Amino acid sequence: MRHLLLLAVLAGCSRPAETSKVQLRIAAPGDLAPLGPQPLQSYSAIAQEWVYEPLVRLDAEGSTKLALASRLERIDSKSIRASIRADARFSDGSPVAPGDVVESLKSFNLSAYEKDGAVVIESEAVLPETVLSRAVISKTASGTSLGTGPFFVAEQDASHMLLRRKVHLPDHIDDVVIRSFPTPREAFARTLAGEADAYPLIDSRQIEFFEGVPRFRVLRAPNTNAIAVVFSTRRLDRNTRLALLASLPGPDLARMAYPNGCSPMQWESASFHSLPPGRPLNIVAVLKAGSHVERMALAVQRLLGPRGGDIEDLSYADHQHRLTTGEFDLLISTPIVWPQTDMLLLWHTKSPLLTQWYSNPRVDGAIDSGDTARAMRELMDDPPVDYVCLPERLAVVDARIKNARIGPFGVFETLADWEIAR
Amino acid sequence: MTEAGESRNAFARRLALIVAVSGFLIAVLGGVALEILRVRSERSSQEALHAIAEQAGRRLGSYIAQQKVLLRALAGALAAEPDTNRKLQQLALDAPSLGKVAFVDSRTSSANLRPIKSELLAQALQGTEVSSPLYTSDSLALAMDICVPAPGLPGVAACTTLDLFELQREVQHIRFGETGFALAFDADGRLFAAGAGPLRQAVVSGEMLVESSFAQKLASGEDPPTRFKSSLGEEVVAGWARLANPAWAIVVEQPTSEALRASRLALAGLGAIALLALGAATAVGISQSRKVLTALEIEERWRTAGRIATGITHDLGHRVAVLQATAALADAGDPAYLPLVRDNLREEVATLKKFVADFADLSRNVDTSQFVPLDLNAFADSVRRAAAPFAERAGVQLAVAPSSAPLWVRADRYLLERATLNLLSNAVEASPSGSEVLVDLGQRDAVATLSVRDQGQGIAPDRLPRIFDAFRSTKKTGAHVGMGLPNVRRIVDAHGGKVSVESTPGKGSVFTIELPLAPPG
Numbered sequence: 001m002r003h004l005l006l007l008a009v010l011a012g013c014s015r016p017a018e019t020s021k022v023q024l025r026i027a028a029p030g031d032l033a034p035l036g037p038q039p040l041q042s043y044s045a046i047a048q049e050w051v052y053e054p055l056v057r058l059d060a061e062g063s064t065k066l067a068l069a070s071r072l073e074r075i076d077s078k079s080i081r082a083s084i085r086a087d088a089r090f091s092d093g094s095p096v097a098p099g100d101v102v103e104s105l106k107s108f109n110l111s112a113y114e115k116d117g118a119v120v121i122e123s124e125a126v127l128p129e130t131v132l133s134r135a136v137i138s139k140t141a142s143g144t145s146l147g148t149g150p151f152f153v154a155e156q157d158a159s160h161m162l163l164r165r166k167v168h169l170p171d172h173i174d175d176v177v178i179r180s181f182p183t184p185r186e187a188f189a190r191t192l193a194g195e196a197d198a199y200p201l202i203d204s205r206q207i208e209f210f211e212g213v214p215r216f217r218v219l220r221a222p223n224t225n226a227i228a229v230v231f232s233t234r235r236l237d238r239n240t241r242l243a244l245l246a247s248l249p250g251p252d253l254a255r256m257a258y259p260n261g262c263s264p265m266q267w268e269s270a271s272f273h274s275l276p277p278g279r280p281l282n283i284v285a286v287l288k289a290g291s292h293v294e295r296m297a298l299a300v301q302r303l304l305g306p307r308g309g310d311i312e313d314l315s316y317a318d319h320q321h322r323l324t325t326g327e328f329d330l331l332i333s334t335p336i337v338w339p340q341t342d343m344l345l346l347w348h349t350k351s352p353l354l355t356q357w358y359s360n361p362r363v364d365g366a367i368d369s370g371d372t373a374r375a376m377r378e379l380m381d382d383p384p385v386d387y388v389c390l391p392e393r394l395a396v397v398d399a400r401i402k403n404a405r406i407g408p409f410g411v412f413e414t415l416a417d418w419e420i421a422r
Numbered sequence: 423m424t425e426a427g428e429s430r431n432a433f434a435r436r437l438a439l440i441v442a443v444s445g446f447l448i449a450v451l452g453g454v455a456l457e458i459l460r461v462r463s464e465r466s467s468q469e470a471l472h473a474i475a476e477q478a479g480r481r482l483g484s485y486i487a488q489q490k491v492l493l494r495a496l497a498g499a500l501a502a503e504p505d506t507n508r509k510l511q512q513l514a515l516d517a518p519s520l521g522k523v524a525f526v527d528s529r530t531s532s533a534n535l536r537p538i539k540s541e542l543l544a545q546a547l548q549g550t551e552v553s554s555p556l557y558t559s560d561s562l563a564l565a566m567d568i569c570v571p572a573p574g575l576p577g578v579a580a581c582t583t584l585d586l587f588e589l590q591r592e593v594q595h596i597r598f599g600e601t602g603f604a605l606a607f608d609a610d611g612r613l614f615a616a617g618a619g620p621l622r623q624a625v626v627s628g629e630m631l632v633e634s635s636f637a638q639k640l641a642s643g644e645d646p647p648t649r650f651k652s653s654l655g656e657e658v659v660a661g662w663a664r665l666a667n668p669a670w671a672i673v674v675e676q677p678t679s680e681a682l683r684a685s686r687l688a689l690a691g692l693g694a695i696a697l698l699a700l701g702a703a704t705a706v707g708i709s710q711s712r713k714v715l716t717a718l719e720i721e722e723r724w725r726t727a728g729r730i731a732t733g734i735t736h737d738l739g740h741r742v743a744v745l746q747a748t749a750a751l752a753d754a755g756d757p758a759y760l761p762l763v764r765d766n767l768r769e770e771v772a773t774l775k776k777f778v779a780d781f782a783d784l785s786r787n788v789d790t791s792q793f794v795p796l797d798l799n800a801f802a803d804s805v806r807r808a809a810a811p812f813a814e815r816a817g818v819q820l821a822v823a824p825s826s827a828p829l830w831v832r833a834d835r836y837l838l839e840r841a842t843l844n845l846l847s848n849a850v851e852a853s854p855s856g857s858e859v860l861v862d863l864g865q866r867d868a869v870a871t872l873s874v875r876d877q878g879q880g881i882a883p884d885r886l887p888r889i890f891d892a893f894r895s896t897k898k899t900g901a902h903v904g905m906g907l908p909n910v911r912r913i914v915d916a917h918g919g920k921v922s923v924e925s926t927p928g929k930g931s932v933f934t935i936e937l938p939l940a941p942p943g
Contacts (some may be wrong), residue, residue, distance in 0.1 A: 151772070180562075183560070183561045185561040185562065185563050186561040186562055187562075189561065189562030189563070189626045190562065190626075192622060192623055192625075193562070193623055193626040193627045194623055194628050205587065205591070208591060208594060209590075209594070209622055210619075210622075211619060212619025212620070212622075213617065213619035213620060213622055213623070214620050215620075215623075230720070234706065256515050269670075291518075294514060295514060295515055295518075298511060298512055298514055298515045299515060301508075301512070301514065302512055303510075
């Protein structure tokens with residue numbers, strides 16, 4: 001009798017219906033670099049925000065909110081104590097240990113050590129909390145880089161990357177496939193043709209083609225990076241750099257490189273310095289990043305007149321190498337400008353964010369004392385860079401996604417929370 | 423029905439017919455006018471769209487021509503310059519649509535100029551300006567190869583692959599109204615630029631659209647339709663234009679919901695006004711005709727009242743004369759006159775009682791809720807017995823021929839009896855002594871029939887049509903005001919039946935009552 005009852009109960013139970021998985025295909029121009037926690041000069045970088053987590057994230061106002069950290073305490077201007085969330089887990093299920101956090105932070109040029117179950121982070125430069133948003137926490141296991149984010153890398157090669165959500169969430173994206181196309185033009189065309197559901201950082205001229213297409217929605221947001229001409233402080237002296245700053249006015253460059261418009265940088269134009277005659281200055285850039293990069297390089301060449309040298313096309317890897325070693329005259333780049341504290345820290349000698357050959361004690365001192373205005377003046381007095389303008393960030397996404405947006409910091413940073421309308 | 427009533431009804435019908443015919447004519451004329459208006463407004467929209475398509479076509483054609491002019495100018499200006507390559511590089515800033523221009527001569531390998539074909543190159547080096555058809559490049563960009571000879575430099579040409587991105591943007595920017603857009607097709611009907619977002623995918627995928635076949639028609643010299651269901655699934659009005667060189671087709675479409683909105687509103691407004699006018703005219707016509715009919719009816723009632731008064735005056739006057747004569751006999755005091763006085767008084771009382779009874783019947787309305795089931799066979803026999811004494815005094819036999827089966831009807835027994843007795847008494851009065859009056863019962867389809875036959879003098883044919891009219895008695899004057907047969911008809915009509923008469927002068931008459939059968943239960 002009891003067996004019959006059990007059978008009846010089992011027969012009455014029904015298996016929950018399988019809900020169909022949601023896959024988002026993202027178009028990306030250029031080869032995809034293997035995903036890792038370090039900054040990447042490749043479109044695969046957009047996946048870092050879904051696989052890895054930092055201790056804190058930035059909100060739309062540039063303030064920090066806790067992510068992997070459960071608590072932050074400021075010890076002094078150059079050190080912070082962070083407690084880790086007890087429930088934090090890597091994609092293999094292993095808990096996040098303070099030691100993992102220490103090793104991750106060290107790889108971002110931050111000094112860190114474990115103390116009383118928490119992690120103490122120190123910097124030789126002033127250490128705002130915002131800096132911690134750029135250092136993601138990871139560990140390597142069996143040759144694979146693991147993160148604590150909602151997604152993990154299931155497959156990857158130069159042409160595609162498959163990221164899978166660890167825990168299924170109804171009406172949310174389960175899989176993300178990043179598909180590589182040889183050029184931005186082809187990525188745009190394939191997306192329009194329906195072979196991709198999203199295309200981040202699309203050219204402003206191409207965005208018009210998506211307006212009115214019911215399948216897509218255009219996203220716009222202010223940029224956190226400016227387009228800039230970086231001067232090699234290793235090859236060019238201060239006077240030459242000052243002259244370059246005056247010879248390459250941002251509005252003129254912006255007008256030529258961005259016919260559709262680009263928000264100007266909000267500071268005074270440089271005072272006049274004549275560019276002395278000399279050898280032509282070479283201009284390096286990753287031209288396949290988009291037509292705007294090529295136009296910027298041509299605009300720089302034109303404005304320099306006889307001193308405008310050849311334009312050299314680089315790969316993303318070469319670009320990073322040249323930036324670090326200073327083996328260039330002028331380099332088209334997109335340095336961060338938001339939040340402003342981080343923008344200045346890019347040029348602090350002891351800052352973990354410094355990625356290129358530059359050192360100016362006056363700038364360091366102003367930053368350390370928290371005097372932003374003075375830091376900017378000192379920077380422009382010995383300029384390593386000519387900030388041109390802030391191009392709008394544009395993307396297209398599948399119109400079924402209800403709450404897709406760009407940012408606040410990463411391009412598709414909030415993708416894990418996007419909901420799909422069925 | 424009285425003659426006046428008949429003419430009144432006829433008048434009402436004629437009036438209604440006139441109003442209906444007038445209204446119909448107005449509606450037809452109005453519909454024709456509205457249709458002409460609709461066709462004209464649609465043609466006007468199409469002409470506007472055609473003009474825009476022509477203008478768009480000229481702009482696109484001039485765009486390509488401008489690129490060629492620019493390329494020629496550059497070829498002339500830069501071909502012999504020392505830093506040509508750098509200057510050509512700089513063209514991306516000033517003329518991005520020109521693409522990557524290259525100067526070529528006989529030593530240049532066509533492999534270095536991919537995708538420009540070698541035959542194009544060869545023609546250009548011979549001094550001919552050439553261009554390829556539209557094609558899609560490896561990066562899915564819309565492209566066209568152009569080569570122009572460098573002026574003054576034989577054997578040198580400037581070649582480029584035009585990036586027609588800007589051309590596509592031009593087409594996308596063409597707008598007409600809120601929802602109008604342009605599409606551009608090559609000679610094969612392939613869409614290469616779309617102002618409608620939902621169709622833009624076809625630019626890249628190469629999918630053929632509804633409009634593609636129309637574009638091919640235009641390319642072959644036929645006229646494409648100017649109104650059709652577009653690839654977006656909605657009805658559109660369209661204007662087409664054809665470019666000769668290159669052989670492209672441009673169509674500017676606008677959904678009819680917008681294109682014809684103004685005319686449709688106007689048509690709807692006019693239609694509403696027309697309907698209102700028609701309705702008002704009909705209402706006024708009906709109102710006026712009602713007034714006329716009411717006036718006629720009132721007039722008829724006065725005439726009827728006049729005839730009643732005439733009849734009553736005449737009959738009562740005769741009764742008064744007889745009573746006066748009788749009173750004079752009584753005044754004489756001669757006992758020998760007493761029997762005559764008594765007989766006269768009895769006869770006049772009986773006549774006046776019947777007179778009052780006739781009017782009493784007129785005042786009694788038929789209430790169908792009081793109807794009861796009645797077997798006409800039994801009913802006829804009952805009426806025969808009631809009329810028997812009167813018939814016996816007149817020396818006339820009364821007989822009833824029942825039907826083989828029961829004839830059930832629903833009726834007001836009293837009123838039906840009054841009607842039947844009226845027919846019987848008329849038949850007895852008309853019959854010579856010794857003849858027979860027969861009540862014959864029968865059934866025809868779903869109708870029961872009760873016929874009263876006499877063998878009297880019959881009724882003149884010219885009187886038959888008005889036999890049931892009020893106050894037109896065929897009997898001797900001084901006996902009736904002529905309400906009997908009209909009352910019979912009123913009663914039978916109220917029972918849902920009808921009464922009719924057939925008569926042969928010299929042989930007799932047959933009055934027949936027909937009532938609908940109503941078997942009990």
